[in-house]
Amino acid sequence: MLTPAIETRSLTRKFGDFTAVDNLDLSVAGGQFFGFLGPNGAGKSTTIKMLTGLLEPTSGEMYIFGERFGANALELKRQIGVVPEGMALQGRLTASEYLNFVGRMYGLDKATTKMRAEELLDFMQLADEPKKLITDFSHGMQKKLALAAAVIHGPKLLFLDEPFEGVDAIAARMLKILLTGMIQKGATIFLTSHVLEIVERLCSHVAIIHQGKLVANGSLEELRAGVPSAAGEKLTLEQIFLGIVGGGEANTQELSWLA
């Protein structure tokens, strides 16, 4: 049996009395495009932070390529790429300077970093304004740059926290091409997104977390089978999601003081 790219056992994270992630058991096979969904505050970003070494779990175990974070943390981090929640960009650098910085931080040599940075900027269509500071980039441009920085070292496992948020259709298409290309080459992608149409199109497997607990996990067909539907109706991921976490019924109560 192949070693999963990600495996967690009873992974838990508490903030004081609040349990953000509660006994999460998850297994993501290598080469999967894995969608990790949940309503706001469900524990998605906390899970990503734990899996990428940005947050210490309160209890439980987690394995990346069969190994635990610990003495081997640096070697594991070398194989991981992350677009974290806040994108982790350096506002007062140019895109090229930032990619060169990140490449060196991940252990690439100078020439390789330079070559890959140029290619990625060209691919992401960020090469037109070489002197512009990142702080002056639009949100979409920053997202593209954050993704470029996450892949510059050629990670085997990529964590993406809301990569499509605030990205226009053209940029989204570009990101999708890049990501599917990585999957074809054997990389594993762990993605969180509120844009369920994109998740439905890209991901082969989906897990749903709600109030810190894993409430669904499997391929789209497996998830569909678990949600009741009218005969012959093929449920969309949005319908599956709402069926599992609730909120399918629109709240009809009106606020009296609103115009």
Next chain:
Amino acid sequence: MAGVGVDPTEPVSSRLFGSLARAQYAAVLALRWRLLVNSLRSSQGAFELGAKILSVLLYLSIGFSMAIGFGFGAYGMASEGEWKLLPILIWGVFVIWQVLPILHISFKQQFDLNILLRFPVRFGSFFALTLLFGISDPSTIFGVLSLLGIWLGISAVNSALALPLAALFLLYAAFNILLVRTVFAWIDRWLAQRKTREVVSVIFFACILSLQFFNPVWYTNDTNSMAHGTHGLSPALLHIVHVTSQYQRWLPPGAVGMAVRLGGVNGGYALLLSQWTALLVAYTLVIVALLVLRLRAEFRGEILTDGAPARKLQTQVVRPLRQAIELPEAQTAADSARGVVIAVISKELSIMKRSAPILYTIIAPLIPCLLLAWKFMRGAVVAGFSSPLVMPACIAFTLLGFINLISNLFGTEGVGIQLYFMAPVRLRSVLLAKNLFYGALMMIEVVVVGLMVSLRMGLPHIDSLLTTIFWVLFALPCYYAAGNLLSVQFPYKMNLGRIGKRGAGSQANGLLSLLVQMVVTGIGASVLVPLALLGRLWIAVPILMLLAVGAIVLWRFSLSAAEKIAQQRMEKLTGIFARAD
């Protein structure tokens, strides 16, 4: 609509203290209060509050000392009838009020009032809040207390002047507060765009350099002029001084001095009715107009960045990557550390070279250094110090400019700090790189100051040179050891974009780094001063050498300790820098 507060169906009051404005002031006060209370939830927050209280007490004690000095000065001048000398004190207050904020630029993030603009805030309220926020900064405390001292000094001699003088000084205080706000508001505007930022930086450095040249020109090295009672001033410059003193009265501090002089001579309310008071009112109105002009633009929603220019509509073709991006071969730990150090140094250099405030912080201490060098010129002995101490004193002072930066090494990272935890790097390599980067800058500055002092005073004696070198080798590792620990224990976010929006940051960081400076400088002085006075400076060399060895060991320990603390506080650290302001 009971319990809703301001009734939205009623027309909005246009008054500065109308019902809506009052509700908004109360809301802002409540917000500030909640921010303070919430900050006390952590032990660090409580420590920060304690440090803030200590800072205010420190500022107040310095302010009161100034007030006493200015008070006695004013009393002496008024009682001797030397009213013509009074502008010196008024100019002194002006310099404290206006120059201190520039020297105190700290890039610390503070409550940005622009967030209020999304609410139905009147311009008058926005203007009033802009004036009130930061009213407790050191320059205002010192300025107000100094003016109070002068007022008490003069009023003690001539009680009839007390009331009109109070009115005049209130106007002068308002002028100074408005001027500081106006200057920073406009500087922020200029620094916001790359092109103007570059132009302003060049002008700024040109001014600093010209100031450096001004000192040697002003004070000629001609001992004959000393003998002729011209106190080292060249005749041409004496003429300039004389002419300048005729014109200074037309500037705000000079006008205040003239008005007080008039009141002192003619008595009573003559000062308020004088042309000089009218001139001060005119200056104040001009400054208000300039500030209104700037704040109006901000109020209308001006964005102080270059902004994303409209992109040409073009067919975008997604080109495939030319080569597969693959994981590189694993590196040895040494190679990896070397790569990290080079990467971080390159990044720091890129950030520094486009940040006028950082460049300014580094270069500004050179000016007082040159002034200090003049004080000790050619064997002169001032207040018990002798010339062998000039070199270490100047260098010690120069290094102080860096403290703000090395005590908060991650301050400029923002959310980018997460990369250090995500990437396969040891944080000690990152700290080492930052230490090396600022260390190299410090050494360059030490050499520049050394050359400056040598040019002004001649080559230092070998004892003086060696003690200076070993003092630097002792002080730098101490500063870095403390800086590394403070950077992970009491970090704060810096805002390099807007120097006018500076604020509290971490008081604990500031206070503790100040304490370290005092201890390190104190140790150096306690070794050097007695030995210099005894003429046995050479004894200090082995002592400082031993201290330097101890400091280097301490610094190496601090790298590992700071890494350990950072790992334990990773969540806190990323939270501080990712936090919305």
